[in-house]
Amino acid sequence: MEELKIGFYVCNCGTNIAHTVDVEGVKEVAAQWPEVAIARSYRYMCSNPGQEMIVNDIRELGLNRVVVAACSPRMHELTFRNACRLGGLNPYLFEMANIREQCSWVHTDKLVATEKAKALARGAVNRVRHHEPLDPLSAEMCPETLVLGGGIAGLTAALELALAGHPVHLVEKSDRLGGNIARVDLTAPYFYSARDLLADRLTRLRATPNVSVHLHTQLKNLSGFIGNYTATLETGNGDSAPRQKTIHIGNVIVATGYKEFDASRITHYGYGKLPNVITSFEFEQMLRSGRIQTQSGRPPRYVAIIHCVGSRNREFHSYCSRVCCMTALKYARELKSALPECYVSDIYIDMHAFGKGCEDFYRKSSEVKTLFLMYGKNEQPVIRKADAKDDCEMLIEVDEKLSGERIEIPADMVILMVGMEPRPDAGEVAHLVNISHDKDGWFIESHPKLDPVATTTEGIYIAGTCAAPKDIPDTVAQARAAAARILARIAKGKIEIDGVFAEVDPERCSGCRMCNELCPYSAIEFDAQAKRSHVIPAVCKACGCCVAACPSGAIKGRHFTDQQIYAQIEGVLA
Amino acid sequence: MSRSIKIDPITRLEGHGKIEIFLNDDGAVEDCFFQIPELRGFERFVVGRPIEELPRIVTRICGVCPASHHMASAKAVDGCFGNEVAPLAHKLRDMYYHAHYIHSHIAHFYALAAPDFVCGPDADPSVRNILGVVAKVGLEIGKQVIRARALAQNIQQILGGRTTHLVWCLPGGVSKGLTPEELQEIRPMVQELSSFVDFSLKLFRDVVLGNPSYVDLILHGPYTLDVQNMGLVDEHNAPNFYHGKVRVVDFQGQEIVKYEPAEYFEHVAEHVEPWTYLKFPYLKKRGWKGFKEGIDSSIYCATPLARLNVADRMATPRAQEAFEQMFTTLGGHPSKALMASHWARLVEMVQNAEMLQRYCDDPEITSEQYRVVPRQITGTGVGIVEAMRGTLTHHYTCDNNGICTSANLIVGTTNNNAPIQMVTKKVAQTLIQPGKAPHQGILNMIEMAFRAFDPCYSCATHSLPGQMPLEVRVYKGGELYRQFKR
């Protein structure tokens, strides 16, 4: 074992640290600790000269361990690891002591703060003695991709990948491709025909050789890790016994979409009881068939459109479904052009018209004769059957916000703008592909702002409305983004795996299988022949649960070893 | 001022035994103390443990008779669960216990007693041990002894899964049964053992009874005490080591009491002296009268001899023959000749061997009803078995969650603590006369007194070679002027 040469650096951080911690004092005491070859202080360790100081010392003094006492490692650990790398030292032979966020910024008494800073520094120095050089591993990347869901998102992503020349397995639960978009007539705000949008995708898809479409098919099992997944698909339309098939893939795009809110859950809208209360999707059907009429077959004279059915409501879903407002305006416009004599009233909470072209679309819609009525959240309008004397099917009572009056309006037809909600099987899917979902059931991205289509499981991506309600352009954008992420991975050929993970010492493992169930990523495999467990580094996220739980001390948590932590405990207490 | 003679260490169960002999100014024995200097506190630290764990804890009281503690404990625990026990379990436990007895008695007889008789009390100390015995009777027999003891251990291993510190007994039965295959393994061992027992008995007759001076030593000499006898008996007053009632008989053969285990504390109490950690049990109803002999003495022996003294007969035919022959030779039943305990052990072994054979032939023994799951916790239990070295009592109580709330143990050897005090003093007085200093012989004579009891603080002498280290230091005016040791 080579003799240790530790370089210790303490940062003033301007005055951020120096004003409460006697930085020089820390430096001097550290210089006395065994194996500390050099101890320095500097105004800003993270600045270029600060980093160069480390680089040079490594080169000139032959340091083989580096400790920086400064801000939080969450701030600059990577910065200094990089400095070590530049100096030719393995970045993991570095340790940081957090004497700013967790010391100088929260304490006022200089003596006390300095003592604590010394303790934290001693902990770091003790710990770094036991650090080991770690190098990233690499694994093969299988270029094939599994796409779950044959809606616009799935189709787009599949096409993107296939056109780039990589095999895609497109899995659709139902008997045909298209998903929800296949149920839509025209789209807001530009009145493109959804039918055309879809048709275009499907024809191009058929033209692409390396997409294999699996209808009536579901994912049954997924094992392995990024670049090396094995998926079991089950196909069966009910009338024949289901067939299972295993495929080898590198990545998965989850594009399982949404389901619309069940309007009958809001009883006072009378959906399912009053014949002419219909949902937006049923109205789309009428539009597609070109026949807008009531049950009795007469064209409606009064049509009311009610927004936020199941959305923005404490009883059902608190979130906004994002597409209903524009769709509602689209209906108003289509009604007016189909039945110019028809009175259309649009009953909304707020008009959400964000996004390209939507505000203009709103303005234009308000020009055609549409009566806009505003109701308050959780004060839904009430629909009742009209009496014989009234010359309409139903009457709707609304507490109108703008006028502040209780208004009663006639209606022959009521269109409920049902919101989006996660599919009932979202939970199962999440479990199958080992990702998580939020309280509403939408799949969670690895970072809501900076990493929207990735998930916490490497190689699993989410696109479209399975992650949250969104319109077609956003959905398509996400589908392409996910595809792009995967293409980049495939282009790299190999995948790099961080050197920090848990490893089982086969000489110590006794096959008790205590750890097997514990890993949230199923990174631990049991070899029944050898009677030993082992960790798949690429799947391991280094949480260390199995390390703490292994009763025979056979599992080592790289960079968080027992030895390192015990040394730190001793250090901070000494 | 009084001078003192120290014999230290003698040997031990819990720590060394130590004898302090105090002489008055004319050199006569003024007083004599036998001290046990260690205590481990089992009675306290089992409190708070789940009651079913106790049989697996108390075995560590003694590693030489762990099964005695395990069985007594198991029975006490059964009591805490309303004594709901699979009948087969009792048979299996008893079967195990007979094997345990044989292993222990063989070791004691050959490693401890035999040297005195086979080599002779006056033989050179350096050869007065098991190796000496082997040298005299031949290496072949020596190996046979080791083999026989190993067989007895194997039988326990097969039955209970372990020899030392078994973990076999659970409330309501035992944790594993005996398979037909295992039984087939055991059968030949049992046969071999019973012929070895016969051989041992013959050896004793030839070597010991064949030699008048030994017979004289047994019958006379200082090795007799006028104290009472205690032992466990079955419904026919035959010795039973695992199960039965405790019978107390005075040295003239009159039954003093015969009680159920649960009644033990009406009949036995323990006296405490400040100079030894070992307590002195006595017959409670008679009260503590000090270390006094006599027909009304409250002190009793619980030794192999005592067990046969309280028995009217043996439980098996060949043992019965041996029993009759022994007491005829001893000049009647009961006997006060402490040294006869060595013989009594052999008689007991005959019964052990015959009982083992009986169980082997019992068609039920390999059935699978070896445990029932108890349905209730009743909270108190007393378990009494005959440890090789005396009646062993475990008394537990537990709360309704089955957590131990108290434990009282009267360990086999403890019963004999008072008699040992007395015989030690007696021997010292006989041998240390005013004027002339004690001679070498005192060491062995005292040692032989001990061996008669095979006190459990000497049970560990069941390892080779069989001598206890003894030393006598004689002081005059505080000055050491002579010392003997070997």
Next chain:
Amino acid sequence: MTEKKKLQIALYWGAACGGCDVAVLDTNEFILDVAAAADIRFWPIAVDGKYADVEALADGELDLAIFNGAVRNSENQQVAELLRRKSKILVAFGSCAHLGGIPGLANLVKREEILTTAYLANASIQSGNRTIPCPETNCDGKKLEIPVLYKRVYRLADIVDVDYFVPGCPPAPEQVKNVLLAVVQGELPPRKSVIGASDRTVCDDCKRSKEEKKIQRFFRPFEIIQNPDRCLLEQGLLCMGSATRSGCGVRCPNSNQGCRGCYGPPPGVRDQGTKFLSALASIIDSKDPAEIEEILSHLPDFTAYAYRFGLPASILQRSHRS
């Protein structure tokens, strides 16, 4: 092995039960070879020889001293120190010397409680007794001494420097053979090693089937009839095999009883009890604090189980010799 110069050996029995010596005896015929290869210079329970003789020896004159039993009183400590001085190699033999053993459970209570229970409180104590044995008594002018009972139980290593550790309660005879052979043939591993045991855990030698583990309910051994083929822990029965060095021959699980850890922690594990705790609690199948408490309520007295043989060896009870 009789060719070599005879080994000079001493054996001593501290706060122990004698089972360790029986384990030596259980090597059967092998014991005769040992007797042939070694001079047993001190074995109070067996052979001629006394403290005085040991004191008379030159320091290091003994080749090997085997100490079994824990250190409970002043006498144990004196002899431990004496043997350490006189012997080249000192072996802590058996669970008590190695870890404190079952007598170490006494460390859960105060010495005073032990004395009170044994001499004043118990059911069969002579009524009205006020006497408790004490180190020094004066019996009308005669001074009588007995060793001082310490406040707590110590491992041998807490008292003196130990060269090797032989685990087990008692050590398995086969292992005893191996150890004695290693000594006689001078084939010992580096000092401070545990000898006569494996580096894996009991599970490695246990024949029972093992699956992924999730515990919904714990059972006390009397509550169910054990399945002889399946991992005891998976049946909800406490078994410490996974946190215990192997070498015993799986004695207890083979008797349908959970392992109690007498062989001590495997290499690299600092504290057998807390390590087992960590593993055991992790596989409890619940995410609800109340339910977890409920499941644990079927597991009374966990501490005395997790440290059945090693309380004095636990991190919180190791005496820090400086």
Next chain:
Amino acid sequence: MSFEPKIVGFLCNWCSYTGADLAGTSRIPYPANVRIIRVMCSARIDPTFVVQALAQGADAVLICGCHPGDCHYSEGNYKAMRRFPLLKQLLKAYGVEDDRVRQTWVSASEGQRFAEIVTDLTERVRALGPSRIHPELLNDQRER
């Protein structure tokens, strides 16, 4: 001068350590008695760490992880949750007072809460005085 306890805090990287950092960036003061050791997840905290800290002179130990349901590793904090009651049982048997070891959940946004927890713990342990495990072990052998 009054007794100042030494407290070792084991904090998970994603929620609690970040929460502690937030207390810093928000300049929320708290007593300097706690020394924080970072682990990736509260599930990494082997109860042995806790007893080791106590044995090496810590007067108290604080364990913090993400709130149940929010674990970065989805379920790690549940493992910590399962171990804790058993650990408490064990420490009780050793006579370690209840207040000396605390496990609680601190999210990345709860800087204020973290400061309050440390303040409260420090005050309670000040009141308890130094942990007694240590001296007890030392002065016994010579005890007569």
